[in-house]
Amino acid sequence: MxxxxxxxxxxxxxxxxxxxxxxxxxxxxxxxxxxxxxxxxxxxxxxxxxxxxxxxxxxxxxxxxxxxxxxxxxxxxxxxxxxxxxxxxxxxxxxxxxKGNRVRSTLAPSGDIEKRLKVIEEIKIVAAEKYELAKQCVKKTIDEIKKSRGEFDYGGVENQVAELVAFLNTAENPFSYLTKEILNYDNFLYSHAVNVCAIGTAILNRFNINFSNMVNKHLDISIGAGDEVSTSGNSISSGSYSYYLKDDILDISTGFFLHDIGKTLIPDSVLNKKSKLTEMEFGMIKKHSYGLGIQILEKNRLKNRIVKNIVGLHHANLYEGEKQCYPENIIANEIPLSVKICKLADMYDAMTSKTSYREAFNPINVVTDIFRKYAKKDKMLQFVLHAFVKSIGIYPTGSVIYLKSGQLAYVLESNGPLVLPFTDSRGKTLSATASPPPIDLSSDNIPDELKADSLRSIKTPLEVYEFLPEWLKPKV
Ligand SMILES: [Fe+2]
Ligand SMILES: [Fe+2]
Incomplete structure (x- = not known):
């Protein structure tokens, strides 16, 4: 090289x-x-x-x-x-x-797709910058809490989250375009806070859109241009019927950002332990939410109920009888929806992240497992789950799918999805110059063999590592 x-x-x-x-x-x-x-x-x-x-x-x-x-x-x-x-x-x-070098194609993509690739490139650049700034804010907060045994600059966090939320509204979870980082635990705490905030806020926005559409449908109001969601599918006009208002969203997103704040006061030897935790150590970890997390908020004289509920209850049971939840004896029906959203975003991010002792799980399997676990447990939870699945997308950005032709294709954008085939129909990896241009699978005029093969499961890049061309290989 x-x-x-x-x-x-x-x-x-x-x-x-x-x-x-x-x-x-x-x-x-x-x-x-x-x-x-x-x-x-x-x-x-x-x-x-x-x-x-x-x-x-x-x-x-x-x-x-x-x-x-x-x-x-x-x-x-x-x-x-x-x-x-x-x-x-x-x-x-x-x-x-x-131009379009992500594509590595000798065949020029259509003008529309080329424009989308350009937008993706632009989103990625800004997303990387915003992500790093948000992580620096988590790091600063953790350092402050460690030094003072609990005090931190809450106003600074709120400002950072406001900036983050404004950015998150420009596209459906723009951070999904970034590859997940190689982690050590310190770093996991930083990126996890930002990821849960981003995923949780995307679910919240999607939930608001679904709620608004449902109300509109119920009232039999034909949606005019002023009430329609934007083309990016994630912003709501002032004429829509939002379940959560702008100020609530800011408080909830701040709660997402701070949900694991209590872990800051748990010794690294316990947080980073690779072997099985003792009962006492597990008891210590459990306290990060309803114990240490709440203590830190109280030490800072923070009385915001929304943030407090998220920090204290994000590991509580989402339905009556759910096991391994804490604190115990919580009535699931009384848990606010924002806390439930936090728990889903938290589980999703933890399971799709690589840890010191296991590889990351396939995002689509994680979404499916979470959906199966909680579906039909209670009605409002169903709405949240639908928003969750929709915000992650059927074909998550960065995953790999099979086309009916037998080719493997990389998902450049879940919207569509926009995919890039990188093998021939026998599974042989194509050279950079032989790859066809990306295809929008929602397009009406693509041949049948280039449609997604819904009978074959979606893969992570790691699962098809041997077939990936060098330039698509994730670093392991
Ligand atoms: Fe937690
Ligand atoms: Fe967490």
């Missing part, structure tokens, strides 16, 4: 002048945490500064995998010992390679 390193300060000054950089190789910090994905086109100085704060001084570039640096006019900058020089002659060639 041909690889070059370029000083991050040099890159910051190029990007500050309107240039762009793409590494073509995943960049990790010293702890193995993914800082930048190989395919992300960086055009924001902030992203580079965040990476620099992680101790990275030089960024690797792999031109063989479409890594490179471009100036504000789109000229490819040649990298040599003297630094970066414009190479106008090769600009057109490189630019062609760069």
């Amino acid at each position: 041909v690889q070059t390193k370029v000083s991050i300060d040099n890159l910051i000054s190029i990007v500050a002048q309107g240039g762009k950089v793409k590494t073509g190789i995943d960049v990790y910090n010293a702890k193995g945490v993914l800082l930048l994905e190989k395919d992300v086109l960086v055009n924001s100085v902030k992203v580079l500064e965040i990476i620099k704060e992680q101790g990275v001084r030089n960024l690797p570039l792999n031109p063989e995998n479409y890594g490179g640096v471009w100036d504000s006019d789109g000229n490819y900058l040649k990298i040599d010992e003297d630094g970066l020089k414009a190479q106008k002659n090769s600009a057109a060639k490189q630019d062609k390679q760069t």
